[in-house]
Amino acid sequence: MKLSRDGWAGLAVLAASLFLFALTLELKPSPLVPIGPGFYPRLVLGLTAVLAAALVAFDSFGKKAIKAEGKGNYAAVVLHFAVFGVYVVALPWLGFRIATLAYIAAANALLDFPTGLKGWARVGAVSLIATALVYVVFERYLSVLLPRGRWTGF
């Protein structure tokens, strides 16, 4: 019995729903309403577990659909998620202006690596103009407060 991607996904959902279902057993019923805060989550998580188990079962015993799929550039995806993750972590420490400037430059360079001085100048200009424009529009004109940095103070 070999599982395909559907089977593994079903197993992951099944495990998560059973784990959360177990946590709902700790919820105490409310004296004010006939059904407590655990009633609906148990219903949803139970249903999810049944559906996920069915997905695993169908994958194990049913016919598997063979999908021809080209190889994607997964390294670029992982790298871009990582850069975005660093940006999100850096935002409260460096503040919106510095973190965004660095993020746009890094992501732009990763997606289309610049060649020569002109290429790097383009990346720098795009990130600087985009950050400044976004900052001015949101902070000055739309009164949206953007994150300040704990380290930088702005």
Added chain:
Amino acid sequence: MYPLLADGLVNIVQAKYLLPLVLGTLAGVVGGALPGVTITMTIIVVLPFTFGLDPLQGLAAMTGVYVGGSAGGLVTAVLLGLPGTPSAIATTFDGHTMAKKGEPGRALWIGVWASFFGGLLGGLFLIGATGPLAKFALQFGPWEFFSLFVLALSMVAGLVEASLLKGLVAGAMGLIVTVLGNDPVMGQERLTLGIPFLKGGIDFLPVLIGVFAFAQIMGEIERRGVHALSADVNRSVSLAVSHAKVIWEVLSRPFQLLWCSFVGVLIGVLPAIGGSAASMMAYDQAKKFSRRPEAFGTGTPEGIVASEASNNANVGGSLVTIMAFGIPGDAVTAVMLGALTIHGIQSGPLFISQNAQLAYGMFAAYLLAHPIMVLILALGARWMLRAVTVPKAALFPIVLVLCVIGAYALNNTMANVYVLLAFGVLGYLMVKFGFPLAPFILGVILGDQIEINLVRSIMTDADLWLFVTRPISGALLAASVLSLAAAIWQHRRMRKRAAANADF
């Protein structure tokens, strides 16, 4: 109704509303024209700009994006053969063929005017049907609302192209997101997993933004699609036409125009099916009803009219469900629902009676967005071809920064940005594992309402049979069972056909 609509029109032509409407329509047309950007991503980008505006300004901008985006997709579909949005795929069949035969202007403008008239027909339905449907929904008790939301979720799960089981699992996963944090009835803390910011529950907008933006952008990055299309673009192409002639070409097919717009509206009313299905279905219908079905695909105006009239009429249908029932017809209206929530406005049956000025202002914005869209395309269709040469390597990081602002500015807290990232990863993985996003998002949006109405109905009367014995509730539940049965039948038939084809 008409005095209120007239008031709405008078309101919306004021500069403070007209400007967001024009800018929103422009953003929609450009976003729609850019292959790989879609209307959903455009509206996600526009969302944070609406935070500082009043509700009608924000909704006018978003309505403009929706209308503009539905028409914008046809520019690149016709001129480059690359549909800017999925809803313009059917337009390429005849639009691009006609353009290749040396009539790019005619092909483009047949599409634009078909979008215009189709959109306005959708608008008639929107204005005429929202009020009566909302009145009908006012008869609903918690049993009926629960059953209505269950029907919406089961329809979406059943109508997705992937497996029905995966659609149902995705919908259930969306519901799980809403049980984390707190109980919406008593406010009691539950399933916070020791994470402090989960105590308040998870806002649906960062989830929606994360899931859709990352699934799309990371998908493009994975396919190495970040390079501009400059090599394919011929900017010297002439788009000059006689508009009177082109308008006559569209209006001389009244039955086709009406029928395809009707198909668009109908698909729009059904949750989460979207403009692409509407235009494909209308194209198919037009071909079946045509006296010359063999001409379809060879550059016939009928094909362009069918596709474009239906995908713009679809917008009107989608807006009906959100305004009358509070159920988003697609991802774009889900973002609009989020924008309403941010401004403290509850969509649903009471929306139109409690916020008449806003509702009729939105109708007026919808109607006015159509001539604005035509004007923008008249002035800038050629410029749109330059827009597609914008390097996506520069565009995507900026879009993601705007997504961060959209999530952060909801409560001025980083927690929503973490949610955005987490659900961005989940959204990408869901797409990779073949789970549809639409039922997941609908589950996230409707989860709280399903729970509230379920608990309310049980608190009112513990008899669970009432869900079945109350006529409207019973009919809605029967419809959801039927929709699941139909989906199972359709999936089995498709599998049998695929197996039969494989045998040959």
